[in-house]
Amino acid sequence: MGIELKKLSLADCLLLEQYGKLRPVYIAERQPVNQFIWEEFYETLFYNNDTYFMCVVTSKECTAPMMPLCRLEDIPSVFAEIKYHWNEVLNKPLNMFLLDETFLEVLKKTPGFTEEFRIEDSRDNYDYIYDAAKLKTLSGKAYHKKKNHLNSFLKNYEGRYEYKTLSCSDVAEIEAFHDRWLDNRNYEDRHNSIRSEENGIHRLFQNCSFIDCEIGGVYVDGKLEAYTIGSYVPETKCAYIHVEKANITIPGLYNFINQQFLIHSFPDALLVNREDDLGQEGLRKAKLSYQPIRLEAKYHIYQNR
Template identity: 75%
Template structure:
């Protein structure tokens, strides 16, 4: 039986994790929560068997696979099978998206790969990876400004703020805050780049009880003013922060929820993946200011011809 591509469902998303752990994978796309949030945006499909699972997205009007999740030793055979299906069954060149560094290294060693494929370095999709303990403590000279912002918030709102671990019973309140947060964004931002994320968040809340994620919120004077959603991969001791929203009119609030969410929800995490910057200059500057220990690089590959 050949590769049969099906529409991705919540149940399929949840099966992703077992494949993600077949080798150490650190990119955010390995997490079910990430795939579920962006499923509508990418019109995500999938294929899986006993050896690997891959998500398939709509790109340039064609179905194209993302990096398959499999054991390291299986990468050459899995890649060969996918390539044969795209070339001989679909009669299309194989374009593959969001490949991590270790997967690409193995592909580059395959006979004829360099002559057959073009590699694109996708800087705007790089994930930012941090030392978790540094983000919890904000200790050291590099975090001096962040610590000052945090201390200023704690002083200015002393006795008025509270971090709470949230669950599905808090969804209505989170959605209400999210709508208020959107109202503070400019029109173009709200109705273009944020629309798909917004839809994904609401869908995540709709199926809240079925998705393995952590939610935290900050209340000021009893009113929610920030929330964050994350998930954890124990095999690599990595927390993934998928969503973080805070009232931009409250200085230091982002610093506070960033720190408290890690302290309360992911105390065992050694590293933190705070996902990509989508090529947005302001977001890139903000993510770099937290001193990542590395950027988790991603690549696309394009087959030159059949």
């Protein structure tokens, strides 16, 4: 039958969980929430069989598959199948996006791969991985400024704030805050993705009860002033933070919700993936300031044809 692509639905996004367990994968794109938010922006299609799950996305450059999710030992045969389809069935060169280090290293051992494919280091797409314990405690010299910001918030708003674990019944209130938050933001949007992200977040809210995710919020003077959405992979003990929005006129609020969300929703997490910065200078500076223990590298490959 070959590779027949279909439009990615919510139900298909949820399949990512089972395929993501075939080997340890730490990139944010292996999470259903991430794929669902960005499905419209990338016009995502997908294919799956008993061996692998593959998303196919459209960018300015071309339409190409993302790294398929499969077992480590199946990477060579899965890649060969996809390459055959692109070259012989579609008569196109195979480009592939967002490969992690493990997948790429297996391909490099394939005879002729490095001559046939150009490898591009995609720094703008690197995910930031943190020590969960450090983000929960903000202990140590490296987090001194963060701890000061947190303590300042706790002092200045003593008796006025409350952290709550939210649910789908709170969606209307979250959306109302999100729209207020948008009205007070200036954006650096190198990839023209901000509006698509907002559309994806609203679609996520509309399907809240069907998606396995955690939501946290902070109320100040009885009004929602920050919220965040995350998910968790118990096999790798890694929490993924997909959305985090806070009132920027309240100093220390971002520090507070960042910490409290991990404490309340992901007590067993050892690692935290706070996703990429998409090359936005301010966002990169903010993510680096939280002292990641590593950057989860991602690569694109382009076939020389």
